[in-house]
Amino acid sequence: GAVVSQHPSWVICKSGTSVKIECRSLDFQATTMFWYRQFPKQSLMLMATSNEGSKATYEQGVEKDKFLINHASLTLSTLTVTSAHPEDSSFYICSVLGGGGLSYNSPLHFGNGTRLTVT
Amino acid sequence: DAKTTQPTSMDCAEGRAANLPCNHSTISGNEYVYWYRQIHSQGPQYIIHGLKNNETNEMASLIITEDRKSSTLILPHATLRDTAVYYCIVRVVGGGADGLTFGKGTHLIIQP
Numbered sequence: 001g002a003v004v005s006q007h008p009s010w011v012i013c014k015s016g017t018s019v020k021i022e023c024r025s026l027d028f029q030a031t032t033m034f035w036y037r038q039f040p041k042q043s044l045m046l047m048a049t050s051n052e053g054s055k056a057t058y059e060q061g062v063e064k065d066k067f068l069i070n071h072a073s074l075t076l077s078t079l080t081v082t083s084a085h086p087e088d089s090s091f092y093i094c095s096v097l098g099g100g101g102l103s104y105n106s107p108l109h110f111g112n113g114t115r116l117t118v119t
Numbered sequence: 120d121a122k123t124t125q126p127t128s129m130d131c132a133e134g135r136a137a138n139l140p141c142n143h144s145t146i147s148g149n150e151y152v153y154w155y156r157q158i159h160s161q162g163p164q165y166i167i168h169g170l171k172n173n174e175t176n177e178m179a180s181l182i183i184t185e186d187r188k189s190s191t192l193i194l195p196h197a198t199l200r201d202t203a204v205y206y207c208i209v210r211v212v213g214g215g216a217d218g219l220t221f222g223k224g225t226h227l228i229i230q231p
Contacts, residue, residue, distance in 0.1 A: 036218070045221075046219070095162075110155075113160070115160070
């Protein structure tokens with residue numbers, strides 16, 4: 001069964017509004033979660049690493065003030081796309097490190113993604 | 120993490136074994152080989168991983184050459200539902216703090 005739950009699976013919003021995407025780890029506590037973005041016919045691009053109880057680490061070129069990440073508990077991380085614009089339309093995917101933790105080679109498990117369309 | 124090279128696309132007949140190659144000639148001794156796949160409009164799905172020994176699970180087999188510079192993912196009896204983009208990724212041992220770096224992958228198309 002799924003180990004990562006992502007919600008919503010799709011969302012349509014108007015330009016200038018904000019959208020929150022939730023990522024939940026179902027089977028284990030996750031101190032680290034990752035957020036990816038995927039444009040059509042392209043591969044996944046890592047946006048940021050979400051650390052429970054501390055600030056997220058953003059990849060180069062990703063605006064931290066636009067993509068707000070909150071990882072307030074060991075099972076929930078949220079990504080908020082603020083003041084969304086049509087160019088933010090994309091497939092957003094979260095992933096969670098397996099239950100073995102950072103020191104083990106647990107595979108990453110992925111949510112089923114959120115399709116964001118900004119009109 | 121070391122880079123990987125995969126063919127852009129492959130076809131395979133339903134019921135036959137699908138063999139997906141991956142080159143990772145610059146792999147380091149402390150890097151694992153991971154395989155994921157992504158079915159259209161879904162999140163990636165973990166398939167298998169290994170360090171130097173061949174591995175098998177309920178989904179697939181992973182064959183790693185002795186010099187570790189390449190590997191092959193084998194789907195023993197491909198079905199139409201195996202049509203997906205398959206990603207070969209190398210990742211440092213204990214590299215849990217780092218997200219995976221995805222290349223372009225191989226688009227595997229299973230033909231009826």
